[in-house]
Amino acid sequence: MESNWAVEHLQTIRTLMERSAMYRRALAPIMIFAGATGLVAMGLGLCLDVGSSHGFCGLWLGAAAVAVTGAFLLARRQAIKDQEPFWSPPTRRVTLALLPPLLAGFCLGLLLLIFGQGIELAVSLIWILFYGCALHAAGFFMPRGIKWFGWFFIFSSCGLFYVFMLHLVDFDVNPHELMGFFFGVLHLTYGAYLYLTERRKNAA
Numbered sequence: 001m002e003s004n005w006a007v008e009h010l011q012t013i014r015t016l017m018e019r020s021a022m023y024r025r026a027l028a029p030i031m032i033f034a035g036a037t038g039l040v041a042m043g044l045g046l047c048l049d050v051g052s053s054h055g056f057c058g059l060w061l062g063a064a065a066v067a068v069t070g071a072f073l074l075a076r077r078q079a080i081k082d083q084e085p086f087w088s089p090p091t092r093r094v095t096l097a098l099l100p101p102l103l104a105g106f107c108l109g110l111l112l113l114i115f116g117q118g119i120e121l122a123v124s125l126i127w128i129l130f131y132g133c134a135l136h137a138a139g140f141f142m143p144r145g146i147k148w149f150g151w152f153f154i155f156s157s158c159g160l161f162y163v164f165m166l167h168l169v170d171f172d173v174n175p176h177e178l179m180g181f182f183f184g185v186l187h188l189t190y191g192a193y194l195y196l197t198e199r200r201k202n203a204a
Contacts, residue, residue: 026078027142028198031191033074034067035184042180050176056120057113060127060179061106067183097137105130120175121164128182129157149190153182 041063044050050059079085105127112123132153139147160178163169 026075028194030071031187033070035187037067038184045176061109094141098134101130101133124175125157
């Protein structure tokens with residue numbers, strides 16, 4: 001029994017290592033799509049002057065749903081292109097690693113949507129923190145840069161909590177702009193970096 005489990009575990013690790021290149025290729029368009037979705041959501045929030053907690057939460061939960069759906073379709077397209085099964089044991093491991101923090105952030109968003117009022121900035125920072133935890137967890141099965149990307153979200157969220165709670169800065173921060181920076185600008189930047197490095201690698 002233990003021997004079978006060890007063989008299966010080693011096979012999963014081997015498959016993850018073999019597919020690291022595929023994950024990297026899929027990651028660039030996923031990050032770019034997520035970044036574009038974040039910027040669109042920020043633009044809608046600012047242009048439509050979405051100021052209520054319900055509106056803020058509904059907008060960004062909707063953006064998250066679009067980003068997750070797009071990521072699923074892009075990853076599936078890459079798997080089909082590489083003639084790889086999509087819902088494989090490694091894919092399930094990555095999904096299970098992402099699920100707890102993302103689900104926690106989703107549940108928090110629903111609470112804000114139903115009961116919250118005037119805590120958009122705090123919820124934004126908690127979302128950033130949970131998302132960073134999700135990226136870091138996925139980084140154990142994906143390219144190493146994902147871990148560092150996740151750590152950046154985690155440290156940034158914790159640092160900004162201290163800055164705002166201790167009133168170390170004397171200016172108002174628009175939560176839409178904060179979300180747009182982390183989920184829009186940073187994703188586009190990281191996606192462009194992955195795309196360019198993959199392109200140079202293929203040209204070499």
